[in-house]
Amino acid sequence: MTINRDYLGRTFPAADPYEVSRVKIADFADAIGDPNPVFRDPAVAQAAGHADVIAPPTFAIVISMAGSARAVADPGLGVNYAMVVHGEQRFEYSRQLMAGDIVTAQATITDIRDAGRNVLLTTKTEIRTVDGEHVCTAHSTLVERGGAG
Amino acid sequence: MTGLTPVSKETGRVSVSEQVKFTNVEPGTELAQESYQVTRLSLVKYCGASGDFNVIHWNERIAKSVGLPNVIAHGMFTMAEAGRYVTDWAGDQAELVEFGVRFSSPVVVPDDDAGATIEISGKIEEKLDGNRVVLALTARSSESKVLTRARAVVRLP
Numbered sequence: 001m002t003i004n005r006d007y008l009g010r011t012f013p014a015a016d017p018y019e020v021s022r023v024k025i026a027d028f029a030d031a032i033g034d035p036n037p038v039f040r041d042p043a044v045a046q047a048a049g050h051a052d053v054i055a056p057p058t059f060a061i062v063i064s065m066a067g068s069a070r071a072v073a074d075p076g077l078g079v080n081y082a083m084v085v086h087g088e089q090r091f092e093y094s095r096q097l098m099a100g101d102i103v104t105a106q107a108t109i110t111d112i113r114d115a116g117r118n119v120l121l122t123t124k125t126e127i128r129t130v131d132g133e134h135v136c137t138a139h140s141t142l143v144e145r146g147g148a149g
Numbered sequence: 150m151t152g153l154t155p156v157s158k159e160t161g162r163v164s165v166s167e168q169v170k171f172t173n174v175e176p177g178t179e180l181a182q183e184s185y186q187v188t189r190l191s192l193v194k195y196c197g198a199s200g201d202f203n204v205i206h207w208n209e210r211i212a213k214s215v216g217l218p219n220v221i222a223h224g225m226f227t228m229a230e231a232g233r234y235v236t237d238w239a240g241d242q243a244e245l246v247e248f249g250v251r252f253s254s255p256v257v258v259p260d261d262d263a264g265a266t267i268e269i270s271g272k273i274e275e276k277l278d279g280n281r282v283v284l285a286l287t288a289r290s291s292e293s294k295v296l297t298r299a300r301a302v303v304r305l306p
Contacts, residue, residue, distance in 0.1 A: 024198075031198035032229040033185065038241045048241035057232040057245050061225050062199055082215070086224040088298075090249030139249075 003119050003147060007077045007109050014106035015066035017130050022099040024062075025055045032056060045098070055097040061089070063097065064125040064138035067105025071123055072142065077109075079121065080144060087120060088141040094134045102130045110139070119147035168240040171280040171305040180238055180271040180284075185230040187222050187256060188264030195226050209260065221255035227267055227295055228252075231286050234269045235301045238284075246281060247302040256290040265290050280304050
């Protein structure tokens with residue numbers, strides 16, 4: 001099975017709207033062991049100029065994965081997910097996600113290339129509020145081990 | 150207890166102390182190294198919080214069967230610790246503009262109470278217009294570089 005090059009440049013339907021909650025942000029901050037109150041306490045977040053508690057920077061992956069899953073899980077693309085590892089990740093932020101945001105994520109396949117015996121699949125996922133405000137763009141490169149040839 | 154400084158109800162930590170300012174930052178400055186512990190429990194919690202339940206992050210039998218030395222941490226867990234390093238340094242008034250890494254080798258997490266340690270350090274690489282600062286980050290675990298090309302662009306007050 002090889003990855004279908006015809007999918008290069010394809011944009012997938014946006015994921016269903018995701019509502020960011022204080023509880024989910026606090027759970028994520030707990031899981032990464034980060035005690036910063038700006039992720040938990042609205043008063044601290046407001047003192048730092050935010051409308052509500054903000055999310056740690058990599059919380060954006062929770063949202064962007066919902067969008068990129070639409071691409072990666074498309075059977076026509078032909079990714080063997082058991083052989084996939086994460087190669088690179090980059091976020092460009094207009095601002096941090098915060099409690100109360102309702103956002104969607106829409107993925108585009110921006111690169112498919114061989115690297116030795118592996119195939120590199122790069123997606124760009126735009127995270128926007130349902131009102132269209134840009135929050136973050138996530139660039140993700142997945143490596144399918146042994147996927148070339 | 151002062152009435153003016155916001156203090157977290159949960160941690161008692163003052164959040165806006167020692168805010169780093171753009172004018173006080175010098176390119177070439179090395180930032181202190183920090184260590185972050187990752188245990189099997191950390192990975193179980195991260196699975197739940199992130200929704201990434203890939204078995205290689207919690208099942209030793211399957212991890213070894215696909216050629217890994219043991220259970221490995223999510224790459225995004227390591228990136229999260231690097232993010233924590235950046236936001237702890239930059240302070241609550243800073244804005245993260247860009248943050249990127251390459252995952253160069255896995256963080257192997259043994260089944261014991263200590264788990265693995267991720268050591269992160271940083272350097273002020275350059276200052277850009279718009280009060281932006283570029284940080285170059287280094288992350289190691291068990292002598293391996295676990296992140297490469299790790300950099301963050303932060304807008305400071």
